[in-house]
Amino acid sequence: MIAKTIRTCFPIAAAAVSDKAKDINKLNVFPVPDGDTGTNMSLTLASVVRELTALGADADMEAIAAAITHGSLMGARGNSGVITSQILRGAAEGLVGASEPATSADVAAALRNAVKVAFKAVRKPVEGTILTVLRDISTRADACAKARESVEDTLDAIVVEAYESVARTPDLLPVLKENGVVDSGAFGFAIFLENFVAAALGRSTVKVEDFQASFDVDSAREGALAQVKIEANDDWEGSEYRYCNEFLFKADAPFDEDECLKFLASMGDCELLVGAYPDYKIHVHSNTPNLVLEHMLQLGQVYEVFIHNMDMESAERTANIHADQDAAPAAPPxxxxxxxxxxxxxxxxxxxxxxxxxxxxxxxxxxxxxxxxxxxxxxxxxxxxxxxxxxxxxxxxxx
Incomplete structure (x- = not known):
């Protein structure tokens, strides 16, 4: 039952994020205003959908969890995509062995495991991001489980908490408040969660702008959207590092992951190394992506390398926002x-x-x-x- 629900609902929620990718991109100002969070999250989710689609009709939860873990790892793009992959991995693995039908305690346990896995992947967690929202909904799920609330009430409660947490992100991360936005990754996560829950409970998928939703997230979503005031970053001073480089890595032999992370940190920031021997995903912002690749080539093979110029992406984001602001409002049909x-x-x-x-x-x-x-x-x-x-x-x- 749980496996079937995930296979049915995941593509619906992934499509909702894809539909809103451009809007999520415009919110992105942390850690740099490169305008790619929505795109990266949607690409990561799309990779999972492909893996789930390829499974046999009788695939159990263990197979579902393996597909989500592998698909999100292989398809993870950018800082937001890699962190999203670890949230998905933790939640999916946490549902293996859950009761049928699932209880509020199962939901809480899955989210606790997602928190554990995702926070472990990030060396320097920052408040006011997708990780904060994840922790907040986990805490809310724990309270629901303790109160022995139904699964439906628990799922509704975590969607409300997700949007309320998103609305709080500017109070926790100054760069968000300075630019009049909520955290883009957190907002994308809330959209995914809302649409997944709507599908799981047999409700029609709702748009983020639709305040007449069939379940009680109206005020929470409105509170989050009230914080969304997209502005251009004309006075952005720029990041210390220009290139976002990410790639898949297959190790020739077990290696010291902590030492590898220290090396990545010496090359730049936002360093991430996730996965398990021999397959890993590596992400880092650096001015010398060539040195990063050369170092990792000594330990194994690199493939599917993506190097993005964040200065150029930031300029493109600002230009797009200016174009939107300058455009005359469309007449009503x-x-x-x-x-x-x-x-x-x-x-x-x-x-x-x-x-x-x-x-x-x-x-x-x-x-x-x-x-x-x-x-x-x-x-x-x-x-x-x-x-x-x-x-x-x-x-x-x-x-």
Missing amino acids: KPLGFVAVAAGSGEAEILKSLGVDEIVSGGQTMNPSTADLLEAVSRVNAEAVIILPNNGNIRMAAE
Whole structure:
């Protein structure tokens, strides 16, 4: 039952994060404003979805946990993606051996294990990030389990706590308050959690902007969104390190992971080394990614190397935010619009004067295609559009 629920709900929650990736990107100012958190989280989740899809129909929770662990590790992108992978790993492993059906105690145990695994992966945890939200929902789940609340009430409670925790992130991390945003990774995590829970409890997936959700997260979500005021970082002083480099690593033999982490720390910051012998994911911000790779090549093989210029990504994020701010607000759609086919400029002018929004050139001997008509419909800012084919040869394409 638990395994089936995860296989059903995970793709829905992953899709919700993917849909909001661009908005999550614009929030990203920590540890650098590179605008990639939403993208990295969605890519990480998509890798898990592929692994889950490849499993047999009778896969048990142990197989599900292995797929989540491997998929998230192999697909983890960026600091946010790697940390997300460890949260998923900890929660999935914590559900192996859970009772059927699951209880609030099982949910609490899974989240406690997620906290343990995720915090272990980060050498210098920072308050006001996704890790804070994870710890807060774990604490809330523990309280629910102690009170012997139902699984449904427990899941609802942790979604509410997630958004309330997200809303508190600017009070814990000054750079967030300075830029008028909540933590991007924390916000993405809350979106994933809300949509997973909605699917697990048989409710329709809700959008983040929808304050008429079918369960009681309205005030919590609204509180988080009240903190979302995306601003450009024109006065950002820049990070000490330019490149975000990450790669998969297969060790030739067991090695000292603590010493490896110390080396990565000497190369830059945001260092992460997660996984288990022989497969690891490595992430670090550095000015010398070549030295990082050269060192690791002495210990094994590196592959799927990604090196991102965070200065360029930051500039792109700022430019995109300026473009959004400068864009004129879109007019609300009118109830009804019209697309008409006209054979000449005179007829087109008459139809325009009568209120037709878009004209498609065509007639008895020049029949527009369905694609031509559909493109015209897409340009009309209306809730519904009537197509006037004006010729029997065009009616079927219009229909």
